[in-house]
Each structure stands twice: as C-alpha cells, then as structure tokens.
Amino acid sequence: MEFEDEGFEEETFEGLDLTGVSFKNSKFVDCIFKNCNLSNVNLNNTKFQNVKFINCKVMGLDFSTCNDFILTIGLEDSFISYSVFSDMKFENTDFINCRINGCDFVNTGLKGASFENSDLEDSIFRNSNLSFASFRNARNYDIDPNENFLKKTKFSVPEVISLLNSFDIEIV
Structure with a gap:
C-alpha cells in the first residue's frame, strides 16, 4: 500500500x-x-x-x-520514543497510558493535553504551555515550572514533588 x-x-x-x-x-x-x-x-x-x-x-x-x-x-496505550513534538500546537491532545521516552516538547502548545497514566522518562518540556493539562498518575516527568507555563495543570502525589527538582532545595 x-x-x-x-x-x-x-x-x-x-x-x-x-x-x-x-x-x-x-x-x-x-x-x-x-x-x-x-x-x-x-x-x-x-x-x-x-x-x-x-x-x-x-x-x-x-x-x-x-x-x-x-x-x-490522539495516542493511547502506545510506546512513543525519540519523537519531536516541538514548535507545534497539540492542544487537547491525549497521550493516555503511553510510554513517552526521550521525546521533545519544546515550544509546544499543550493546553488541555492529557498525559494521564503515562511514563515520560527522559522527555523534555521547555517553554511549553501546559495550562489545564493533566499529568494525573503520570510518572518520570521532569518539568521546570520556571521554563514552562503552568496554570490549573493537574498533577498527582507523589510525582508532583518532582516539580521541585529545578530548585536547589532539600526535602527531608
């Protein structure tokens, strides 16, 4: 074909x-x-x-x-690796129950996107709009709140603690 x-x-x-x-x-x-x-x-x-x-x-x-x-x-139950989503708008896009490894989300419009139940190991989020996005039950994400726009973004405990990685602090 x-x-x-x-x-x-x-x-x-x-x-x-x-x-x-x-x-x-x-x-x-x-x-x-x-x-x-x-x-x-x-x-x-x-x-x-x-x-x-x-x-x-x-x-x-x-x-x-x-x-x-x-x-x-929309992506569901998929293995997504070494892919580029940068400089695009993926508003209200579902990335549900996915393994999203080593992907680039730089300058990406992800307003209202859902990464629920996904593993985001080694994926990069920089200068992206993550307002109203959902990271419920997502894991292994590394999102710097200083380098991305977060408003009403949904996160789950305990992974939400990773948002503090960019700060030079110790949680005891």
Whole structure:
C-alpha cells in the first residue's frame, strides 16, 4: 500500500509494520492506526485530522514537519520514543497510558493535553504551555515550572514533588 501523496478518510490501519514508510504530502482524516509500528516514518507535510494511534510503536517521528493546519491526533496505550513534538500546537491532545521516552516538547502548545497514566522518562518540556493539562498518575516527568507555563495543570502525589527538582532545595 502506498502512503506518499495519498489521501485517506475513515480508514483503520491495523497490525501493519510501517517502518521507514513515507507519509509525505499525505492526508489522514478520521483514521485509526491500531497495533502498528510507525518507526521512522517521514511526516513531511503530512496532514492528520482526528487521527488516533492505539497500541502503536511511534519511534523517531518528527511531528514538527507535519502540516499544522487542523492538526489533531490522539495516542493511547502506545510506546512513543525519540519523537519531536516541538514548535507545534497539540492542544487537547491525549497521550493516555503511553510510554513517552526521550521525546521533545519544546515550544509546544499543550493546553488541555492529557498525559494521564503515562511514563515520560527522559522527555523534555521547555517553554511549553501546559495550562489545564493533566499529568494525573503520570510518572518520570521532569518539568521546570520556571521554563514552562503552568496554570490549573493537574498533577498527582507523589510525582508532583518532582516539580521541585529545578530548585536547589532539600526535602527531608
């Protein structure tokens, strides 16, 4: 199946190994990727509108190269690693029950996003809008309140204590 320069609407892609495939200049509307390996997929000028990734492996993707017009995605129960979400708006985006390792969220609009029950080990949040975002039951995040915008952001105990990591203090 070809994906480059194509349009897909209301399609479900299940159990596919799409490693290294090019989605360049393609459009996905109301599509679902389920149990797919999307490692190192070329997203140059790809349009995602209401696209869900469920139980997928998303490795080495640069979402900052996507067409950002009406960009809406959701990720659930997925392994997301070494991917770039920087310089984009992912407002109200779900990253639920995911392992999000080594990803970049720099200059990212994440207002209202949900990272509930996700593991964010080695992911970077810098100069990002995290207002109204939810980190309930999330773990291993390293968010500096001085370098990100936090307003009504939801965190759970005990992980919320990690917000103090940027301060030179000792909690005893």
